Amino acid sequence: MGVVTEDKIDTVPGSSGQSEEDAPPFPSNVDDAKLVRKIDMRVMPMLFGIYLVAFLDRVNISNALTMSMPDDLNLYGNRANVALLIFYIPYIIFEIPSNVIMKKLKPHIWLSGCIIAFGIVMLGQAFVQSYGGLIATRFFLGWAESGIFPGSFYLISFWYKRAEAQKRFTIYWSSVIFAGAFGGLLASGIAKMDGMRGLENWRWIFLLEGVASILVGITALFFCADFPQQASWLTEDEKAAVIAKTRNYEDDEVKVTKSDLASFFRDPKGYLAAIMYFTIVIPIYAFAYFAPTIIKALGYGTIQTQLHSVPPFAAALGLCLVMAYFSDKYAIRYPFILFGDLLIIIGLAIMLSLHGSEHFSAEYLGICFITMGSFSAGAVIICWVLMNMQGHAERSIGSGFVIGVGNSGGIVAVFCFTKDDAPLYKRGYWILMAMALAGTVSTVAYGLVVARERRRQIQAEGKTDKEKILSL
Structure with a gap:
């Protein structure tokens, strides 16, 4: 079986297949x-900060649920799971439309607006008094955040060539892991604030992180x-250099048409990519x-x-960085x-096999392995899939579709671990x-489809490029 290098043959995005020589x-x-x-100093820090606070605000409820929040809001049975679920309904529905809107409004306006709206809703969540209020705020959080994750990946894909992309x-992606680790540290400190100014400690989580989101959003606007x-x-020469090396030649005012949608949904790679991302999102969100x-x-x-929720995320971060280095180095x-x-x-x-206090170390190692494997693979999947998409139209549709379908895995994840x-x-654990x-199966299938497509393109151009297709 062939090993698939990172991408397809380089062609002009959205064109009829112009080659590298052109x-x-x-x-x-x-x-x-x-x-x-x-570019690194101008593009990456702000996007990192945006998604750090966004993901932190999305999952901080996991820390609040270990405090008095379930009793205070009467979250009996699976009510907490339903509150987690409701976030994903608007989050999934609005991902493709959000990319289209971002293209029209410009990223600095759209992304900053999303995170400011997110922070405002998070402040409201700090003062909910009932289960119904929690459901309402979780819904609007999903709506506000729907544009941030796919929009940011969509934007990054236009700034770097393929050999630079994975890092x-x-x-x-590491902002997600930082959020998981930092959230635990922050929550351990906030847990001591119970009763301060008449507020329960879990309310302080939402209050402080909501304010942080608004401040980051205002900064992002600039x-x-x-x-x-x-x-x-x-400079104009620098713009030309970025466009030349990334091969994103098309006019940035290009419109997404029905023909673009039809073309994308005829390609099996989109469905395999969505399945691949869906299956990795479930353990990511579950943990x-x-x-x-x-x-x-x-x-x-x-x-x-x-405090003990921090080390698994720290280990995941280390593995992500190592895998990014070698993935870019070998272009695989x-x-x-x-x-x-x-x-x-x-x-x-x-x-699944070890339980009890005598196996604590082994169980904790299992938690670390699951966290490391899911977060590290997720980062590579996103890069592999997006860098196999071409141009504004395909990437705006594809990033929204793949990430949208993938994030529907969050619906499964929130019911993986229930009180009963x-x-x-x-x-x-069996679901995971x-x-x-x-x-694993979808990854193999996606790789085979990309390899077959690459071989056909090479044959059509009358070339034999062994660097494009490597044998196992």
Whole structure:
């Protein structure tokens, strides 16, 4: 079986297949290394900050649920799971429309508006008095955040060539992991604020993080980057250099048409990519939401639970960075995704087979393996899929569709670990095992489709490029 390198044959995005030889030349007076550093400093920090606070605000409810929130809001039975679920309904529905709107309004306006709206709703969540109020705020949180994740990946894909992409996608993706780790540390401190100014400690989580989101959103209005053609901080030669090396030649005012939609949905890669991402999202969200709950079931108090939720995310961050380095170095995505799936399977096998205080270390290792495998594979999947999409039309549709379908896995994830299945959570672990196996199959299938497509394009051009297709 062939090993699939990162992408398809380079063609002009959205065109009829113009080859690399037809590309406009890279301006000779532009230092590429210096240009990349300039882009890194201008594009990545703000996007990292935006999604750090967005994901932190999305999953901070997991920390609040280990405090007095369930009693204060009467969250009996599976009400807490339903509150987690309601977030995903608007979040999924509005992802493709959000990318289209962002293209029209410009990223710095749309993304900053989304995060400011998110912060305002989060402030409201700090003062809810009932289950109904929680449901309402979770719904509007999903609506406000729907544009941030796919929109940011969509934007990043236009700034870097393929050999540079994985490191930058991973940097952005790492904001999710930082949120998981930092959320536990922050919650351990906020847990001590119970009763301050008459507010329960869980309310302080939403209040403080809501304010932080609004401040980040205001900052993003001035510092968030737009698409390369719109970047006032680049010279004309630098703009030409970015466009030349990324091969995004089309007019940035291109419209998304019905023909573009039809073309995308005729391609099986889109469906395989969505399945691949769906299967990895389920363990990602399951552990983002329930890692504190699972750890608490091992016998820890509130503060110790929050602190012990940090190391699995720290380990995941380390693995993500290592995989990003080697994935870009060898221009291969495929085996790194499969390695992540393998870690998930091993971790789940540990959690399903070992229980009790005498196996605490092994169980905690299993939690680390699942977290490491899911978050590291997720970063590579996003890069692999988006860099196989071409141009504004395909990427705006594709990123919204793949991430939208994938994020519907959050609906499954929020019901993986329910109170009636505690403390062993075997049903949840078996669901995750099924997803890991399905993810492995879809990864292999997607790789084979991309390899076949690449071979056909090479043959059509009358070339034999062994660097494009490697043999196992």
